[in-house]
Amino acid sequence: MTPEEFRRYGRQVVDWIADYQEKVESYPVLSRAEPGDVLADLPAHPPERGEGFEAVLADLDRVVMPGITHWQHPAFFAYFPSNTSGPAILGDLLSAGLGVQGMLWATSPACTELETRVLDWLAELLGLPAGFRSEGTGGGVIQDSASSAALVAILAALHRADGGTSGRDGITRRHTLYISSQTHSSLEKAARIAGIGAANVRVVDVDPATLAMDPAHLDALLTEDAAAGALPVLVCATVGTTSTTAVDPVPAIGAVCRRHGVWLHVDAAYAGVAAVCPELRWVNDGLAEYADSYSTNPHKWLLTNFDCTAMWVADRAPLTGALSILPEYLRNQATTSGEVIDYRDWQIPLGRRFRALKLWSVIRWYGAEGLREHVRTGVRLAADLAARIGADPGFELLEHHPFGLVCFRPRWDGLPADEADAATMRLMERLNASGDLYLTHTRAGGRVLLRMAVGAPATGPEHIEAAWRRVREEALAG
Template sequence: MTPEEFRRYGRQVVDWIADYQEKIESYPVLSRARPGEVLASLPAHPPERGEGFEAVLADLDRVVMPGITHWQHPGFFAYFPANASGPAILGDLLSAGLGVQGMLWATSPACTELETRTIDWLAELLDLPARFRGDGAGGGVIQDSASGAALVAILAALHRADGGTAGREGITRRHTLYISSQTHSSLEKAAKVAGIGSANVRVVDSGPGTLAMAPAHLDALLAEDAAAGAVPVLVCATVGTTSTTAVDPVPEIGEVCARHGVWLHVDAAYAGVAAVCPELRWVNDGLDGHVDSYSTNPHKWLLTNFDCNALWVADRAPLVGALSILPEYLRNQATSSGEVIDYRDWQISLGRRFRALKLWSVIRWYGAEGLREHVRTGVRLARDLASWVAADPGFELLEHPPFGLVCFRPRWDGLPDGEADAATMRLMERLNASGDLYLTHTKAGGRVLLRMAIGAPATGDAHVAAAWRRIREEAAEQAAERADPGR
């Protein structure tokens, strides 16, 4: 494709995206495609001769779009948001256009140094403790996801715990990790990946009301395991759990970890970015204590398109120690000088994209002010919804939501718990099938709840109000059908 063709088709694609943004509400949020439908609409064999890009765009509309669930739709309330803002998309486009690969400092110094600066900016915006910034022993790095960040933290912790023995000899004795029942599943997956084993992931009690990890039980488990000869590697505390945005008591957990000399990783994948707002900066409580690594996702709620996770470590030595390998073909003067960072030593894979460009674009376009405004809007909309739910005698609300996630369900008066769960699931499926909104569910306190996560840039007051109206209507309809199955 010549530069002139790129110019022409590039404009078409930009217009296609702008048009998509303008008409996104005309699509059903959740795709109605049935399994295999998109696949069957695509030719079984690749083309022998090249086609014009118009053909790609035409098939995008015809074949791909019916199979898209619209994460940027204002009625997308499922999972957590995955904000793809304009400046982020353009930053990503610049990265693709430059086509550089930042595995080493030498392979594009700006790719490394813009990342160092931008991640320090983010640390400042979130008011993280100074030791996480790049000018001391610590530093930050962009990872693909909170899953990747957790795995990397575990490997660094393992390296610190045994001086690199496991990396050299393999895991030869029992190593243990500590989570709660509310911790993200990626920690259990990382335990499998790292050869620690899911059976060695110890589940610390969490309070039945708060769903927050109990430091005393953690303390007891750590003592018990160490006494039994295991090597406790890492404790993962969560600020803003996936299920209900519960918050673990990081200060107290940090004290326990300090006492036992265990690495504390704080997973604030969703909620960490809320610290851009001074009034929400309590999410950082405990980070100035004994915390070894901290992770949050600008690609969820901070207007940066997937993937862009930020991981900080208080000490980069064990991280690099765990992940560095230097074959002959990667040797170069800059690396040998020790004056530069090679981010390949901070991640699993060798190659890396220039992801800092999109985070840089986002921070510059919105400024601290704009980022705060975005988070505040999400929190305000969630509080509005929570107040409507709390005021409705037909619904019950799970506690006061601190961020953008509201968990609730109809009371389904008179139904036993199991049937109420099934009715709630049925309600969710009806709502999702309507195309007006997309919710997910979770279980808390043994009961099924609807999860409504607010935070897409396109979502405003009217969308949340409309969604609440639809939920009430559909719940009332469903209750009426149950009361009179024949109608």
Template sequence: MSPEEFRRHGKQVVDWIADYLAGLESQPVMSQVKPGEIRRALPPEPPEHGEPFEAVLTDLGRILLPGITHWQHPSFFAYFPSNASGPAVLGDLISSGLGVQGMLWVTSPACTELETVVVDWLAGLLDLPARFRTDAAGGGVIQDSASSACLIALLAALHRAGGGQVAAEGVTRRYTMYVSSQTHSSLEKAARIAGLGTAGVRVVDVDPDTLAMDPGHLRALLDEDAAAGVVPVMVCATVGTTSTTAVDPVAALGAVCRERGIWLHVDAAYAGVAAICPELRWLNDGVAEYADSYSTNPHKWLLTNFDCTVLWVGERAPLLGALSIQPEFLRNAATSTGSVVDYRDWQVPLGRRFRALKLWSVIRWYGAEGLRAHIRDGVRLAQDLASWISADPGFEVWEPHPLGLVCFRPLWPGLPAAEADHATMRLMELLNASGSMYMTHTKVAGRVLLRMAIGGVATQRRHVEQAWEHIRWEHAALSASLPGHS
């Protein structure tokens, strides 16, 4: 494809995306296709000869678009937002056009140095401690997702706990990591990958009212493991759990970790970016004093398209000790001086894209003021929704709900718990099948709750109002169809 052909087709692609976003509200939120339908519509063999790009765009609309669940739809409330704003998409396009492979500083100095700047910018916007800056003892790095960030934190913690021997000798002792029942499942996967195994994951009790990790039970488990000769590696505190946005007591957990010399990782994948608003900085209580590492996802709620997770460490030496390998073909003068950052040592893969461009584009386009406005809009709409639900005797809200997620339960008077949960799931299925909205569920204390996550780029008050009215209508209709109701 020549530059002129690229220019012509590139304009067609940008127009296609713009038209897609402009008409998104008219689409059903969830894809309506059946399993295998997309595959059957595509040819089983690749074309022998090249085809015009217009044919690609035609099939994109004809075959693939019906199989898309529209994460950018204003009535997508199912999972945490996966914001894809205009400046982020354009930044990603520039990254693709440059085709940079930023594994080393020398392979594109701008790729590395821009990343050091934007992660420091974001650390400042979130009021994170100075030691997390790349011009201090620690630093930040853009990962693909929070799952990778947690794995990297665990590997660094394991390196420190093992006195630097794990990288050379492997896991030769019994090591443990501490999570709660509300911690993301990626932590257990990280334990498997790192060699701790599922048996090396200890589950700490949570407060039944807040679902926050219990520091007293953590201490008891640590005592129990110490008596058994087990080496504790890391405690993962979550700020904004996936299920209900519960917030673990970072300061109290950190105090325990400090006493025992244990690495504290704070997984703030969803909620962390909200600390860009001064009134939500309480989310970071304890981070400055105790956190060894911290991660959050601009690709959720901060208007930056997937993938873009930022991981910070307070001290980079354990991370580099765990991950740095220097084959001859990567040796170069800049690396040898020790004066540059080589981000290939801060992640599992060698290669890396120029992800910093999209985060840079977003921060410059919106500014701190625009980013705060987006977070505040999501919080305000969620609080409005919670107030409407609370005022309706047919529903109850799960407390607390300080951010953009509202969990709630429809009431089914006279139904046993199991049947009531079945009715709740049926209600959700009817709502999602309608195409007008998409939501998910969770379980708390064995009971099913519905989840509505608000914070999409295009979501406005009217979309939340329409969703709530639809929920009420379907609830009333389903209630009337149940035995004993009319």
């Protein structure tokens, strides 16, 4: 493709994306495709000769679009938002155009230093502890997801706990990791990958009312395991759980971790970016005093395309100690000098994309004021929805809803618990099949709840009103 051809087709692609953004509301939220539909419309074999890009764009409409669930649709309430925005798309395009592989400072100094500065900016915007800034012993890095951040944190914690022997000799004694029943499943997966093993992931009790981790039970488990000869490695506290946005008591958990000398990782994948608003900065409680690592996802609620997880550590030495391997072909003067960051030592893979460009573009386009307004809009719309549900005697509301997620269910008076759960599931399936909105469910307190996660950039009060009206109509009909 010549530069002139790229210009011509590039304009068409940008126009296609802009048109899509304008008309996204006209699509059914959830894809209507059946298993195998997209495969059936794709040739079984690749073309022998190259085709014009017109054919690609035509098949994008004919084959791909029917298989798309529209995450940017204003009635997409199923999962936490996966925001995108114009400046983020353009930043991603610039990253793709430059084609940088930023594994080392030397392979593109701007890739590394822009990321360092942008993570310091974001730490400032969120009011994070000074110890997470790059000028000290800590610092930030962009991972692909909170799952990778958790795995990296576990490896760093392992390195610190056993003095690096597990990285050299493998795990030769029992190591333990601590989560709650509400912690994201990626922590158990990370424990498997790291060699700790799922059987050594200890599940801490939660408060039945708030679903927050119980520090007293955590303390008891740590004491019991250490007495049995295990080496406790990491505790994961969550700020804004996936199921209900429960918030673990980080200060109390951190105090327990400090007494036992255990690494504290705080997973704020969804809710952490809410701290861009000063009135929501309570989500940072305990970080400065106790957190060894922390992660949150701009690609959820901060208008930045997936993938973009911001991760910070209070001390980078265990992280780089666990992950740094320097073969001869990567040796260079800048790395040897010790004056630069090589982000390959802060992640699992060697190679890395220039992810910072899209976050940089978003922060510069919206500024702190625009980012705060986006988050506040989501919180306000969710509060409006919760008020509607709470005022309806036919529905039951889960009262904890400080962010953009609202969990609720019809009361189904007179139905046994299992039949009420089944009725709630049928209601959700009917709503999702309508194409008008898309919800998911969870189970909390032994009951099935519907989840409505508000936060798509296009969602406004009219979409909340329409969704609630649709839910009530279907519940009454069902």
